[in-house]
Amino acid sequence: MRALRLQPSSAMAIYAHPDDADVAAGGLLALWASEGCAVHLVVVCDGAKGSHVPRADSTLLRDARREEQQFAADLLGAATVIGLDRPDGGVVNDEELRALLVGLVRLYRPEVVLGPDPTATFFGGVYVNHRDHRETGWALLDAVAPAAAMPLYFPEQGEPHQVRHLLLSGTHEPDVVADVSRTIDTKVKAVLAHTSQLAGDAEAIREVVYERAEQAGRPVGVAFGEAFRSVELAF
């Protein structure tokens, strides 16, 4: 494990659901944004099934989650929030999604792309990674390596762009930890902005976010961290 030392001028976080980026990388995105990095957030799903409440209204939920996402992104200092409005549970790593992602990568030209590690399926015998996370992860990998960088892939989607670094969260093979001690409070606020997802227990979630960040920071000796699997793309 090593400390992450990157200070990009542009980054794109591609996640499935409206709260995923905040939970996975909110501290790092807030840190980079505070240093002048243009942070672009791509949310693939509409969030309309993210509820355990019986007979929840999916349209109201979708609209509420869109507002929560924008509020959280503003807290982090994100420059752009782009929703692709795929139905929750329905992400497919198909040609259409890859074309959209390639188009966004070529338009915003990020140095770093962040997103879910699609190879992680089971966590600690208590959690199965959501299929939207896995499909989004595969789609972003396919879009970045190599499609966005090669002109004969999706030629209608703009000028080729080579992403330099990938940082994958929700991974079983983390190798870098970002020091987010300076922005952990902002991350917590961003996570708590997703009030529809808190099940009325904001205090418990606040504690979990601090506790996980403490655990993630320990291997590299920082108070609060976020861990990622890193890929440096050679070209």
Ligand SMILES: [Zn+2]
């Ligand atoms: Zn999610």
